[in-house]
Amino acid sequence: MLPKIIPNLRLNETNEFQDDLAQPILIGEHKGDKKNSLSHLKTGFGITVIGCGLSGMITALSFAARGINSTIIERQNIESPSFFNDIRTTALTDSSKVFFEKLGIWEKIASISGPINDIYVADNKAPEMVHFASNELQVGQVMGYLVENKNFKKLLLTEVLTNKHITIIDNSSYDVKENNNNKCILTLNGSVHECDLLVVCDGSNSQTRQKYFSCETNKPYTQYALTFIVQHEKPHEGSAVEHFMPTGPFAILPLKDQNFSSVVWTIKSDMKDAVLNLPKDEFLHMVQQNFGLFLGDITIKSEIASFPLRAYSTNKYYNKRIVLVADSAHVIHPLAGQGLNQGIKDIESLASNILEFGANTHSLETYQNMRKNDNNAMLEITDTLNTLFSNNSRILHTVRQFGFKAAEKVSPFKKLLIKYAMGRRK
Numbered sequence: 001m002l003p004k005i006i007p008n009l010r011l012n013e014t015n016e017f018q019d020d021l022a023q024p025i026l027i028g029e030h031k032g033d034k035k036n037s038l039s040h041l042k043t044g045f046g047i048t049v050i051g052c053g054l055s056g057m058i059t060a061l062s063f064a065a066r067g068i069n070s071t072i073i074e075r076q077n078i079e080s081p082s083f084f085n086d087i088r089t090t091a092l093t094d095s096s097k098v099f100f101e102k103l104g105i106w107e108k109i110a111s112i113s114g115p116i117n118d119i120y121v122a123d124n125k126a127p128e129m130v131h132f133a134s135n136e137l138q139v140g141q142v143m144g145y146l147v148e149n150k151n152f153k154k155l156l157l158t159e160v161l162t163n164k165h166i167t168i169i170d171n172s173s174y175d176v177k178e179n180n181n182n183k184c185i186l187t188l189n190g191s192v193h194e195c196d197l198l199v200v201c202d203g204s205n206s207q208t209r210q211k212y213f214s215c216e217t218n219k220p221y222t223q224y225a226l227t228f229i230v231q232h233e234k235p236h237e238g239s240a241v242e243h244f245m246p247t248g249p250f251a252i253l254p255l256k257d258q259n260f261s262s263v264v265w266t267i268k269s270d271m272k273d274a275v276l277n278l279p280k281d282e283f284l285h286m287v288q289q290n291f292g293l294f295l296g297d298i299t300i301k302s303e304i305a306s307f308p309l310r311a312y313s314t315n316k317y318y319n320k321r322i323v324l325v326a327d328s329a330h331v332i333h334p335l336a337g338q339g340l341n342q343g344i345k346d347i348e349s350l351a352s353n354i355l356e357f358g359a360n361t362h363s364l365e366t367y368q369n370m371r372k373n374d375n376n377a378m379l380e381i382t383d384t385l386n387t388l389f390s391n392n393s394r395i396l397h398t399v400r401q402f403g404f405k406a407a408e409k410v411s412p413f414k415k416l417l418i419k420y421a422m423g424r425r426k
């Protein structure tokens with residue numbers, strides 16, 4: 001299949017910001033004078049984004065909202081059904097909602113997602129539970145929003161394809177040939193392609209990350225996440241449940257349709273093949289046992305996808321004119337549903353620094369300083385929770401039950417947990 005270039009029809013050859021385009025919407029924390037701050041963008045400013053997954057598309061849209069042009073390079077054919085083939089769901093935090101509001105696309109995302117009104121956390125079916133309820137928040141706020149990745153990708157792709165600041169080149173393979181302090185030179189399908197900044201959003205197995213960056217943390221978990229969609233007899237009313245089991249968490253996440261939920265079931269790696277090869281009725285029986293009967297009988301309504309789990313982070317987020325964003329820089333355990341939400345914070349920080357300072361070392365250093373500690377902290381939290389919960393230790397069970405009581409009864413502690421889970425840091 002030949003690569004296709006789906007251009008921004010009004011993009012000039014140097015990929016310059018053009019005066020005749022509609023005025024850019026300025027968002028974020030930009031404090032300077034709009035004209036002066038944008039002037040550096042008019043001197044030939046080429047941003048290439050690698051990867052047209054969730055983070056690549058959100059990155060290009062975030063630049064576009066600031067009037068910055070970019071070109072996305074994607075390995076897959078974006079018209080092929082397999083491009084959207086992701087059975088996972090994403091729980092978006094309140095902080096991500098605010099980000100999408102600023103991009104002007106939240107209403108569309110809200111129309112394909114369901115609110116999470118309540119979160120119940122249980123320790124291996126023990127009596128003490130922690131209940132996080134939306135009615136403990138400000139009026140109109142909820143604990144989060146759940147969106148199916150395939151629908152999310154379709155929506156973002158439509159936005160990207162109709163955005164005059166974004167060009168997509170799909171079916172393509174690239175290789176970085178030179179990376180210096182001024183530009184990055186690639187071969188793209190055999191031809192030379194130059195850019196001022198290469199933004200790497202090609203996910204957790206990024207080839208450029210492996211070539212140009214070293215890891216700070218690389219911890220494979222001996223766990224897999226199995227994920228699928230179930231239908232249940234009773235409406236979920238926006239309730240999410242997370243059972244911490246000795247093999248790992250079993251999460252039930254409410255979809256937009258009241259009678260459907262997404263399940264993320266973490267199991268030990270050595271159980272994976274046996275569990276996936278179970279006859280359908282036995283698999284369903286095991287799922288129903290973990291799920292419980294609070295929503296009645298369940299049926300499995302999708303394929304079952306499996307993901308090996310690990311924690312990963314790089315020592316640096318940029319190297320000359322290459323910068324890492326989202327999963328290319330950090331991967332965490334999905335038990336708290338924070339991976340992409342952290343990536344969205346990266347994207348907002350990178351785009352606002354580039355708007356303010358240009359595509360230079362100062363911007364990239366500031367971006368790294370703003371994001372690395374927060375991402376590392378989330379990696380530590382999810383790693384500690386997984387270590388603390390995914391075991392059979394009786395002592396740890398007692399400690400956990402004590403912690404559950406404290407979380408439930410000590411209101412300021414609970415509020416702090418909620419604030420952090422909603423993506424707020426101040």
Ligand SMILES: Cc1cc2nc3c(=O)[nH]c(=O)nc-3n(C[C@H](O)[C@H](O)[C@H](O)COP(=O)(O)OP(=O)(O)OC[C@H]3O[C@@H](n4cnc5c(N)ncnc54)[C@H](O)[C@@H]3O)c2cc1C
Pocket residue numbers: 050051052053054055056073074075076088089090091092172173174201202203204206207225227264307325326327328334336337338339340341342343
């Ligand atoms: C089970 C599970 C549940 C999760 N739940 C949540 C949740 O509830 N909330 C949350 O915030 N996060 C969640 N996450 C994390 C989230 O799914 C990831 O952070 C997110 O999918 C990363 O998106 P990405 O675009 O960075 O990477 P990817 O989705 O991997 O996309 C990378 C893109 O780059 C392309 N690409 C790869 N290599 C190349 C190349 N050489 N050239 C060109 N293109 C290339 C790929 O084709 C793809 O389109 C979960 C993760 C798992 C495993």
